[in-house]
Amino acid sequence: MAHAYTSGLRVSPRTVVSKTRRLPLSGQVVVQVGDRVRPDTVVAETYLPGPVHNVNVANALAIAPEDVPGCMLKQRNEPVEKGELIAESKGIFGLFKSSVRCPESGTIEMVSEVTGQVLIREPSTPVRINAYLDGRVAELLPGEGVVVETVGACIQGIFGVGGEVHAPIRQIVQSPDDEITGDMVDDRCTGQIVCGGSMITLDALRKLIEIGASGVVVGGMQYHDIGDLLGYQIGVAVTGGEDIGLTVVVTEGFGRLPMAERTFELLRSLQGREASLSGATQIRAGVIRPEIVIKSDRAEESPERSDSAGRGLESGSLVRLIRKPWFGEIATVASLPERPVRLPTGALARVLEARRKNGEIVTVPRANVEIVEA
Amino acid sequence: MIDPSKARVILATDCGSTTTKAILIEHRSGAYRLVVRGEAPTTVEAPFEDVTRGVLNAVREVEEQSGREILDGDRIVSPADGGRGVDIYVSTSSAGGGLQMMVAGVVRSMTAESAERAALGAGAIVMEALASNDGRLPHERIERIRQLRPDMILLSGGVDGGTKSHVVEMAELISAADPRPRLGSGYNLPVIYAGNVDAREDVARILAEGTELSQVDNLRPVLEAENLGPARERIHTLFMEHVMAQAPGYRDLMEWTHVPIMPTPGAVGRMVRVVADRGDIDVVGVDIGGATTDVFSVFGGAFNRTVSANLGMSYSISNVLTEAGLEAIGRWLPFEMSDADLKDRLGNKMIRPTSIPQTMEELVIEQAVAREALRLAFEQHRNFAVELKGVQQHRTISDTFEQQTGGQTLVDLMNLDLIIGSGGVLSHAPRRSQAALMMVDAFQPEGITNLAVDSIFMMPHLGVLSTVHETAALEVFDRDCLVPLGSCVAPVGTGSAGATCVKVKATAEGMETVVYEAPVGELAAIPAGEAEEVILEVAPSRGFDVGAGRGVSVTRTVRNGPVGVIIDTRGRPLHLAADADERVAALRRDYQALDTYPESL
Numbered sequence: 001m002a003h004a005y006t007s008g009l010r011v012s013p014r015t016v017v018s019k020t021r022r023l024p025l026s027g028q029v030v031v032q033v034g035d036r037v038r039p040d041t042v043v044a045e046t047y048l049p050g051p052v053h054n055v056n057v058a059n060a061l062a063i064a065p066e067d068v069p070g071c072m073l074k075q076r077n078e079p080v081e082k083g084e085l086i087a088e089s090k091g092i093f094g095l096f097k098s099s100v101r102c103p104e105s106g107t108i109e110m111v112s113e114v115t116g117q118v119l120i121r122e123p124s125t126p127v128r129i130n131a132y133l134d135g136r137v138a139e140l141l142p143g144e145g146v147v148v149e150t151v152g153a154c155i156q157g158i159f160g161v162g163g164e165v166h167a168p169i170r171q172i173v174q175s176p177d178d179e180i181t182g183d184m185v186d187d188r189c190t191g192q193i194v195c196g197g198s199m200i201t202l203d204a205l206r207k208l209i210e211i212g213a214s215g216v217v218v219g220g221m222q223y224h225d226i227g228d229l230l231g232y233q234i235g236v237a238v239t240g241g242e243d244i245g246l247t248v249v250v251t252e253g254f255g256r257l258p259m260a261e262r263t264f265e266l267l268r269s270l271q272g273r274e275a276s277l278s279g280a281t282q283i284r285a286g287v288i289r290p291e292i293v294i295k296s297d298r299a300e301e302s303p304e305r306s307d308s309a310g311r312g313l314e315s316g317s318l319v320r321l322i323r324k325p326w327f328g329e330i331a332t333v334a335s336l337p338e339r340p341v342r343l344p345t346g347a348l349a350r351v352l353e354a355r356r357k358n359g360e361i362v363t364v365p366r367a368n369v370e371i372v373e374a
Numbered sequence: 375m376i377d378p379s380k381a382r383v384i385l386a387t388d389c390g391s392t393t394t395k396a397i398l399i400e401h402r403s404g405a406y407r408l409v410v411r412g413e414a415p416t417t418v419e420a421p422f423e424d425v426t427r428g429v430l431n432a433v434r435e436v437e438e439q440s441g442r443e444i445l446d447g448d449r450i451v452s453p454a455d456g457g458r459g460v461d462i463y464v465s466t467s468s469a470g471g472g473l474q475m476m477v478a479g480v481v482r483s484m485t486a487e488s489a490e491r492a493a494l495g496a497g498a499i500v501m502e503a504l505a506s507n508d509g510r511l512p513h514e515r516i517e518r519i520r521q522l523r524p525d526m527i528l529l530s531g532g533v534d535g536g537t538k539s540h541v542v543e544m545a546e547l548i549s550a551a552d553p554r555p556r557l558g559s560g561y562n563l564p565v566i567y568a569g570n571v572d573a574r575e576d577v578a579r580i581l582a583e584g585t586e587l588s589q590v591d592n593l594r595p596v597l598e599a600e601n602l603g604p605a606r607e608r609i610h611t612l613f614m615e616h617v618m619a620q621a622p623g624y625r626d627l628m629e630w631t632h633v634p635i636m637p638t639p640g641a642v643g644r645m646v647r648v649v650a651d652r653g654d655i656d657v658v659g660v661d662i663g664g665a666t667t668d669v670f671s672v673f674g675g676a677f678n679r680t681v682s683a684n685l686g687m688s689y690s691i692s693n694v695l696t697e698a699g700l701e702a703i704g705r706w707l708p709f710e711m712s713d714a715d716l717k718d719r720l721g722n723k724m725i726r727p728t729s730i731p732q733t734m735e736e737l738v739i740e741q742a743v744a745r746e747a748l749r750l751a752f753e754q755h756r757n758f759a760v761e762l763k764g765v766q767q768h769r770t771i772s773d774t775f776e777q778q779t780g781g782q783t784l785v786d787l788m789n790l791d792l793i794i795g796s797g798g799v800l801s802h803a804p805r806r807s808q809a810a811l812m813m814v815d816a817f818q819p820e821g822i823t824n825l826a827v828d829s830i831f832m833m834p835h836l837g838v839l840s841t842v843h844e845t846a847a848l849e850v851f852d853r854d855c856l857v858p859l860g861s862c863v864a865p866v867g868t869g870s871a872g873a874t875c876v877k878v879k880a881t882a883e884g885m886e887t888v889v890y891e892a893p894v895g896e897l898a899a900i901p902a903g904e905a906e907e908v909i910l911e912v913a914p915s916r917g918f919d920v921g922a923g924r925g926v927s928v929t930r931t932v933r934n935g936p937v938g939v940i941i942d943t944r945g946r947p948l949h950l951a952a953d954a955d956e957r958v959a960a961l962r963r964d965y966q967a968l969d970t971y972p973e974s975l
Binding site: 025049051052053054065109110112114115117119121158159222223224226233234235236237253254255281283284287322323324325327343344345346347349364365367368370 | 550551554728729972
C-alpha cells in the first residue's frame, strides 16, 4: 500500500521552530540574516494603499464626461488637500463657473473621460510585522519578509482564537484532569499565559479577559462557549483575527478532555518562562495550527532538527485517538492490518490496532488517529 | 497521446482538497470498465507542497491492486504496451481551495447573475458578485475587491450596443482596487471581460496595464439570451495557464495529463449534462463534500450549478449548525442528546475533518447534518436556477390570472426524473437505504423519481474523460459509476392521517406483483429483488397528485436498486412532529421501514 500519512500535532521539548513572517503586500525588510530578534522586533514594513473616494466631476460641473480632463485643476498623481479645488468649469465668458472641491486629502488616482469620475486615494497607512519568536533571522524573502528561527519547545494545539502574544507561562492546575474555574483566576494571572488541564469554564475565560491575562492553553472547552465569548458562532475553523483581549489555545478538542500528559508535563517544566503564543488556526488548505513556542536556554547550541514531521504511521507510533469512543486518549500503534475491517457503523475502513494506556488493544480507523509528533 | 478511439487503458485522477483519487479503466470484453481505484492524501500543503506526490501515491495504489506497471520512477508510462503503461491520462483538481472567482456586472439580477452562472458552470466558487446596483458605494466596492484575493475576475455588463458607462465604471473600480491574485505575487490577476462589445476599447485602456486582461463574447448580448460558453471556456483556459500553474507541483502535473486539467465541479457538471442530454430527462446532481456542497441541475435542457461554499460535512460542518440551527439537525436524531454534546461533537468534526464515525450514534449524527446541508444547498439552488430576468414577457388575456414575473425557478420537483448523489456521506453510507433516505428527506422529491449515487465518486474523472473519449466515460458511468438505489413515489396533496393516500402496483421480472396501499403519513418500501427495472402503476387518492393531476393514475417504468420502491406519504413539505417523543417514535418507525439502521440503535 501507499505510504500512510496522518498529519499530527507537534509536542516537542526541543526542536527547531521556523516562522515565515510575510507582509500582506510587498514592502521592505529591515533586518539582516543572522540578526538576533525579540518577539516584538519589527522585521519588515510596508504601506497599505489608502481608501479611495470617487467624485462625479461630470455631474457636479454639469458637463459631458469627455470634457472632464479639460476642467481638471489637478492632474493624475498630484497630491491634493481636503477642501482644495480640483476641477472648475469654463463658464460663460469666464463667468458662472462651477467648481468641485476635494472631499479628502490624498492623491488624484484617476480621471475618467468615459464616466466623468475622479478617484482620490487617501495617504497610505504603515503596516509592520514583528519577529513573533525570540530567535534569529534565518532567511530573507526580499520585499516580502523573513524567516525567523529559534530552538526550543513547541506545542501545537488543535484550535485557537486570538492573535499573537508573548508572555510568561503560568500553570494553575495540578493535573491534566483538572478544570480551570473562575475562582482560580486572580491577579497573578495578569499578563501571563495561563495553562490548565481538561477544561476551562466560560466564567474563567471572562475573568481572564477582565484581569488582563495574555493567553490560555487548555485541553478542552465547550464549543458553544466560543460563540458566547466572541459574540458570534465560528462556522469554519479559520481564526486568528479575533480581538477579545485573550488568546485561547485548545490542545485536544471540544468538550471536557484532559490535556495529553506529555503536553501537560512539558508546560509544567517550562513554568515561568517567556513564550510566544498564537491562536491562529486554519483547518483547510494550508493548515495553520495554534501553538506555543518557548525558546530553549541552550538555543545557541547546534539545533537538532525534528525528522518526525511527515513520517508515516508505523508500529510503535504514538497516536492521539480523535473520535469517540476513545476520543482524547493517547495510544501506541500495535499493528497496521492491511485489509479493511468492518466498523460498528457497517462501513469498511482501513484500520490500525492501538494499545490503550490500560493495555487493551482496540481497533481504530486510521482516519481517526493523529500522530503525536516529537 | 495516441488516437483516443484506439485507447485501451485510461488513468484518471481527481486531486481533491484532502484526497487524491485515481481510477484505472480498461477496455475488456468489448466495453470500457473500471478496473481498480486507489487513493492517497493530497499533498498540496506542507510538508510536501507538491501535488504530484499525492498523485504518484494514489497511482501506486492502483499499480499494486491491478498489477499493471504505470510508473517509471516519477513518470507515467504512456502509451500502454501489454501490461505496462496507460494510453490516456486525465485529471481534475479542486485542491488548494479550487477556483475562487469574483464576478461583476451592471444589474445584479441580470448581467451579474449571468456572470455568476458562467463562473459557477465553469466550476468556480463565486466569492462575490458586484453590481452597479448592489447598494454599495464605490469605495466600498473597491475595499471589497481588495480584501478578497480571487484567482480571477469575470467582468460583464451591458447588452451589445447598449450603454457602456456603467461597465466602464466597474472596470475603473477594479483598476483602482489594484487586485492581487490569491496564489503568488509574481503575476497579474486574470480578468475576463465579457460585456458590451462597444466598451472593449475603454476596458482595455483601463485594465490592460495592471491585470492579465482577456476579452470574450458578451455573455448577455441581448436581454433575452445568455451566451455563457465563451466565458466558461476562457475561465478553463485561464484556470490552467494562470491559477493551476501557480499551485505547488501543478506545472509538472499539467505536463503529464493528455488534456487540460479541469476544475472538479466543472467536470461533474459536464457529466450531469451528458446524462440529461442522453436520456432527455430532468436531473439533479449533488456533490456534498467536506467544505462545500455543489448542486447541479438540468431542467428542460437548462443547466445550472450552485456552490454552497460553506455547507459541508467536515470543514464547514459547524456552519451547517449555524445556518440550519441545532433544532433542525436534532429533529433527525432518533435519540435524545444534549445541545452542548451535539455542538461539541460537530466542533470536533470541524477541527478533525478527516475523521470518520466509528459508532452508530456518530454515524446517525453525521447523516442528520447531511440532511440539513443538502436541504439548505438545494434551497439555494432553487433560488438561483431561475428563468432569465429582465426578459420582456408577452402576455395574453389568458395569463391575466396567472401573473408571474420573470425569474421563476426552473426546479420542478414533479418533473424531476433522477437525483444523483455524490460525496462521501452519500456514496460511502454503509447502507444504501441511508443514502436514499438522506436524499428523500433533503430534496423532498414529488411524484415518481429515480434515486442513484455515484458509487465511488468517479463523476469528476468521467467528466474530464468525456472531453476526450465520451464512449469510455459513458460506458464506465453506466456500468461502474452510477448505482441505482431505487425510486421514490411521493404523492403531493392533503388527506387525513390514516386515510388511503396512494395505491402502488409494482411489477418486475422475477418477482410476484406487489400491490401496496399506503395510508397518509408513512414511509414504506417495496423490495423489488434483482430486477433491473420495475413497472409502477400508481393510483393516488382523490386529493393527491403524482404527476398527472389529482387522483389521476400514472404508469411508469423506474430503475430498481437495493432499496426498491420507496413510498413516501409523509406529505410535502415534510413536517416532523413537534413533540419529541412522537417525533422519535415516527423516526424509528421510518428508519425501520427502510432498514436504515440496526434495530439495536
